Amino acid sequence: MIDIQNVTYHHGRSLILDDVSLRLKKGGITALVGPNGAGKSTLFALMARLLPLQSGSIRFDEMEVGKTGTQSLARKLAILRQEANVASRITVRDLVGFGRFPHHQGRASEADEAFVQKSLHEFDLASIADRFIDELSGGQRQRALVAMAFAQDTDYLLLDEPLNNLDMYFARSLMQQLRALADAYGKTIVIVLHEINYASGHADEIIALKQGRVALQAPPESFMTAENLFAIYGMDVQVETFGNRKIALHQV
Amino acid sequence: MPRETPPQRPWIRVTLTTSIVAILLCLILISLSIGVIETSLADLFSQAADGEGLLLLSRLPRTLATLLAGASLAVAGFILQTLVQNRFVEPATVGTADSAALGLIGVSIVLPDAGIFSKMLVGSLAAFVGALGFLALVKRLPRTQPLLVPLCGIFYGGVISSVATFLAYENDLMQYIGIWMNGEFSGVLQGRYELLWASGLIALAGYAYADKFTIAGLGRDTASGLGLNYSQTIHLGLAIVAMVTAFTVITVGMLPFVGLVVPNIVSRFVGDNSRKVLPLVALVGGTFVLGSDILGRVLRFPYEIPAGAIFGVIGTFVFLWLLLARPSRA
Ligand SMILES: Nc1ncnc2c1ncn2[C@@H]1O[C@H](COP(=O)(O)OP(=O)(O)O)[C@@H](O)[C@H]1O
Ligand SMILES: [Mg+2]
Numbered sequence: 001m002i003d004i005q006n007v008t009y010h011h012g013r014s015l016i017l018d019d020v021s022l023r024l025k026k027g028g029i030t031a032l033v034g035p036n037g038a039g040k041s042t043l044f045a046l047m048a049r050l051l052p053l054q055s056g057s058i059r060f061d062e063m064e065v066g067k068t069g070t071q072s073l074a075r076k077l078a079i080l081r082q083e084a085n086v087a088s089r090i091t092v093r094d095l096v097g098f099g100r101f102p103h104h105q106g107r108a109s110e111a112d113e114a115f116v117q118k119s120l121h122e123f124d125l126a127s128i129a130d131r132f133i134d135e136l137s138g139g140q141r142q143r144a145l146v147a148m149a150f151a152q153d154t155d156y157l158l159l160d161e162p163l164n165n166l167d168m169y170f171a172r173s174l175m176q177q178l179r180a181l182a183d184a185y186g187k188t189i190v191i192v193l194h195e196i197n198y199a200s201g202h203a204d205e206i207i208a209l210k211q212g213r214v215a216l217q218a219p220p221e222s223f224m225t226a227e228n229l230f231a232i233y234g235m236d237v238q239v240e241t242f243g244n245r246k247i248a249l250h251q252v
Numbered sequence: 253m254p255r256e257t258p259p260q261r262p263w264i265r266v267t268l269t270t271s272i273v274a275i276l277l278c279l280i281l282i283s284l285s286i287g288v289i290e291t292s293l294a295d296l297f298s299q300a301a302d303g304e305g306l307l308l309l310s311r312l313p314r315t316l317a318t319l320l321a322g323a324s325l326a327v328a329g330f331i332l333q334t335l336v337q338n339r340f341v342e343p344a345t346v347g348t349a350d351s352a353a354l355g356l357i358g359v360s361i362v363l364p365d366a367g368i369f370s371k372m373l374v375g376s377l378a379a380f381v382g383a384l385g386f387l388a389l390v391k392r393l394p395r396t397q398p399l400l401v402p403l404c405g406i407f408y409g410g411v412i413s414s415v416a417t418f419l420a421y422e423n424d425l426m427q428y429i430g431i432w433m434n435g436e437f438s439g440v441l442q443g444r445y446e447l448l449w450a451s452g453l454i455a456l457a458g459y460a461y462a463d464k465f466t467i468a469g470l471g472r473d474t475a476s477g478l479g480l481n482y483s484q485t486i487h488l489g490l491a492i493v494a495m496v497t498a499f500t501v502i503t504v505g506m507l508p509f510v511g512l513v514v515p516n517i518v519s520r521f522v523g524d525n526s527r528k529v530l531p532l533v534a535l536v537g538g539t540f541v542l543g544s545d546i547l548g549r550v551l552r553f554p555y556e557i558p559a560g561a562i563f564g565v566i567g568t569f570v571f572l573w574l575l576l577a578r579p580s581r582a
Contacts, residue, residue, distance in 0.1 A: 050473050074479025081473050085395075087337060088469050089524040098467055102479040106463040132523055152478070 329511020
């Protein structure tokens with residue numbers, strides 16, 4: 001369970017997060033949506049102790065962020081940042097291998113190697129495992145970063161716009177992989193999405209953030225209405241039902 | 253759909269390492285056999301077996317000093333580049349060496365009778381503070397302009413260097429500045445270079461933290477996400493860089509470009525993963541500096557050109573070539 005209580009955050013004078021309280025149950029996929037600048041990335045950074053909390057508290061099960069050692073947290077949660085611009089000239093295999101660092105602190109066991117191999121296969125990276133990441137396309141690099149977070153093998157996975165740069169084949173397959181991870185291993189995945197239909201199609205719950213406040217938290221069926229989308233994004237969007245899914249026709 | 257391509261990198265690394273080791277061995281033999289006093293290698297070794305003579309007193313120390321200085325400076329450059337996340341920095345151009353010199357001048361003025369140990373301590377500390385200052389400065393620069401970082405470092409180093417020069421001038425210590433800032437090995441004798449072993453050992457100790465440096469090089473957020481104590485790692489790396497720099501400055505003098513050129517060349521072929529790359533960086537660093545020293549000894553025989561000057565000239569061209577011939581990236 002992720003328990004966020006009364007988190008308020010200021011950048012200088014401007015208020016970025018305004019008394020955010022959220023409770024996410026363990027296991028499953030939660031999509032975090034909201035307009036640009038709503039504070040999604042800031043909330044993630046606070047959850048992953050990349051920014052210091054100014055007020056309020058965040059807990060992952062029994063671990064309280066800010067009171068738990070950074071190494072223990074690295075075995076509890078993995079984060080993929082939105083602007084993870086890794087400039088080093090290291091191979092995909094090495095990058096994914098560093099995902100195991102929290103577990104072995106530099107001394108990889110055979111089990112660690114095996115897990116890296118599994119991550120490479122899982123994200124279709126085996127064929128480019130020995131390429132340098134600075135020689136990959138944006139989408140390939142993005143998949144390598146997701147694979148690194150996966151290799152960290154944590155209960156909680158925070159992914160900030162992981163679909164950036166992915167073509168529709170890889171975008172959908174990433175969502176399906178996350179679904180499988182949540183279902184098979186009981187992982188708790190929180191994912192920032194801009195494409196609301198991915199949230200509708202793959203998440204168990206959707207949380208909307210707007211101007212630093214929680215605007216709505218609901219399962220996709222009740223979240224996906226024209227009124228809600230208007231309230232969050234300020235635009236008229238037609239919502240249609242196909243089979244058991246609700247799809248927003250926002251591109252047209 | 254996935255197309256399996258065989259991994260090629262290990263092959264490159266092994267070939268590169270073997271050829272460099274071969275070249276290095278040749279250079280060591282050459283370095284031992286050339287000098288103003290003519291003697292054959294066989295004579296040198298037979299004298300050395302008796303525990304005396306040119307080999308043990310001067311030729312071997314000189315050869316070892318070049319290797320140690322070259323290897324540890326290259327390693328220091330690599331670590332600094334990794335931690336600053338910029339390929340264009342090195343201790344000589346971003347004020348670390350100047351800070352060490354400033355510290356040494358300071359201690360020479362305040363405590364003229366200080367022993368070598370306290371001098372080293374102050375020199376290293378000053379270099380460390382200088383490196384921290386540079387890092388704090390660089391943090392404010394826009395990440396989209398990587399060339400601003402070395403430029404800023406050159407200004408920063410210039411300011412520190414002029415303070416050091418001013419103090420040295422006022423206190424009649426100018427000759428030291430010249431000695432500290434222009435690396436050369438002609439004065440190396442047994443008993444006068446051994447600090448470089450410490451420098452080499454410190455560089456070696458850096459290898460124990462290779463993974464941590466690589467992870468820190470991925471950026472603060474990624475590193476913290478992996479549970480790395482980021483600022484501790486940065487401080488540790490800078491301490492290594494500072495000590496290597498200060499030890500080199502005081503024993504043989506700074507050798508600019510070694511820490512810049514060598515890591516760039518090596519990284520180009522085998523990448524940035526410190527654990528795999530650091531041994532090769534040390535090897536290439538030692539080889540290049542020894543090569544420069546030999547060139548400096550033979551070009552105007554029996555006079556000598558300082559190794560630092562030779563390396564500076566060659567290094568500049570190699571670096572320009574690297575800069576211009578960089579493969580275009582997607
Ligand atoms: N370093 C910063 N300094 C000042 N304001 C910032 C900084 N980083 C983010 N912000 C502001 O915080 C707000 C929330 O940003 P962010 O969390 O990145 O939003 P989102 O991820 O939802 O698009 C934005 O208005 C942004 O301008
Ligand atoms: Mg964001």
